[in-house]
Amino acid sequence: MILNHESMKPIYIQIAEWLETEIIKGNLDVDDKIYSQYQLADLLNINPATAGKGLTKLLDDGIVYKKRGLGMFVTENAREHILLRRKNETLKVMIEDLVKEANYLQVSNEELLRMIEATRNKRGSD
Amino acid sequence: MGVITSRQLIKSYRSSIAVNQLTVQFNEGVITGLIGRNGAGKTTLLKMIAGLVKKSGGELSVFGDDPFNSLKVSANSIFVNDQMPFPVEYRVRDVLKEFERFYPNWENDLAERLTRHFSIDFDAQPINFSKGKRSTFNAIVGLAAHAPLTIFDEPTTGMDYSARQDFYRALLKDYMDYPRTIIVSSHLLNELENVLEDIVLIHDGQLYFHETVTSLKEFAVGLTGDSSELSSVTSKYEVLHKKDVGLNQQYVVIENQLDEKVEEYLKKMGVQITPVSPADVCVYVTNRENGGIDDVFNRSKHV
Structure with missing residues (x-):
């Protein structure tokens, strides 16, 4: 750490x-x-x-x-607690930022989802 | 709990007032950083607390006693600065032996291990040391004494970066082994802040504030962005510092009272929001009357 x-x-x-x-x-x-x-x-x-x-x-x-x-x-x-809170708070804020940036750059929903999928596939299991 | 409390404390010299009606308290068992510009009155205050200097007025209590000429205070405290008087002919090992005689909690093993770690020769005479080495040796003595009240006045003067890092680490570890009241005055707050719990800022012999490091770190925020857009927001807050950082670009430090809405708006405007270190906060709040160094060179202002 x-x-x-x-x-x-x-x-x-x-x-x-x-x-x-x-x-x-x-x-x-x-x-x-x-x-x-x-x-x-x-x-x-x-x-x-x-x-x-x-x-x-x-x-x-x-x-x-x-x-x-x-x-x-x-x-x-504890684990459930943290996962739930991080989804509702941390991830939500990150998605808001992501969508905001995508809007600036005029990236469509489909394109954005494709990019997310591609990243997930590339990073594999982590 | 205040192990040291002062009320309207005054110390005046013939032509100047070093400590001016200062009311402050230092908490027991806490490492407190004493911060202030040169001439703010830090050393005078610390010397009064250690009983080395007599107050001119007001009240001062240390362990329940007036520290000046108090045996209780001198037996329970150690004051470390770069003028610690050691007899000329004393070698390092002689000094350690003398301290062991005086301080009941003295840990000789620690003193010797630290002395070796910093490559100090037991047969050398501290009087011949370089500035940095002398400070290091004084700091070792200050730590090993394990005095219930340990005062370091500018302990790192002359120490190189690596020695300073070692000292901060030793201070923290020794404090955890032997929790006690420690006061450290320093100009290097950035280096020291994580080891501290409280910060006392004095200015012109008076208390400016007494805060925890945690709250001081959240005290102010820096905003960087378009001047006109910034000013529409910052006019509603207390501005601590302002600087031009490019064409129509400004860096403005304000008190951290932004709510989410304003923060959202600022982000939308492309304004960058950054933390302001406790060291910078201390500079900004004590600079307000005189302005910053840039104002000195801003000749157009004086025409």
Whole structure:
């Protein structure tokens, strides 16, 4: 994980999104322990308060739960949760941008869909 | 919780006022960056907190005591700057031994490992060190003391880039091992910001703001785009900074209070929205009265 310090996205959000991606990819499974605040701070060379804020966001969003004295663990429906939200929010915004650009460039729906298909086929299974 | 609190604190010298009715507090167990232009009063404030300089007026409390002549404060704090007085004949190993005698939490193992990491000879005399090496050695002492109140005043003066990166990393790791109150004054906020939790900005001896780094990073946004289109939007906000960046192109920094609608509109107009670093925010807010350096060279303004 490399933080983008020039991004408009706050660092604690970047941390939360990175851990979410690890859950989607299956690198972190249900009831798996996630990094502690101090591990994250050490790993990313940031103040532990910033790292803690990223974890708090995951906690508030129901992605992880806390076991007193033991740390934080992935909730049962974390993956579904994240997928649904990313589809409704992240992907939607990207599609809006995509359509906007396509309109500027006067790309038709058919052409746009063809381009998407071609890209999907090229990238294969990822 | 404030481990250090000041109220209407004043320090005046014969002809000038260095700290002018400053009311501020530093939170316990937090790494705070003290930021300000040259002459803003940073060093004077830090020296008063460490009990090295006597206040002229107002209130100052450190661990519940007035720090000047307080044994409690001097036993529980360390003040690191480039003028740390070491006896002339002392070698590195002698200095470390003396600090071990004075600071109950001193970690000699850490001091020695850091000294070796930075290739400092135990038999050399700090008095003969180059500026950067001296700063490095002072910083090592400051870290290894593990004092409940650790103050670094411009700790990286003269250090090269790599030494500075190592110092920031060592500061963070040691802070996590021994959480304590740390204040670092620096002009290199860009390099330091991720290690900090809070930022205190002082200007003309007074508090400008006390913010968390996270909120300061979201405090302002930079807009780059067509001058006339920009001005129709930015007139509704507080403008912190403005610069021409091309024919009819401007870069304008405003407080980050854009709602989604305005952001959408700006994007449609081809305006680029970029983050503004805490370091730049500090420069812009303290520059407002005098203008920027470009105004000095803008001779037409003075005719």
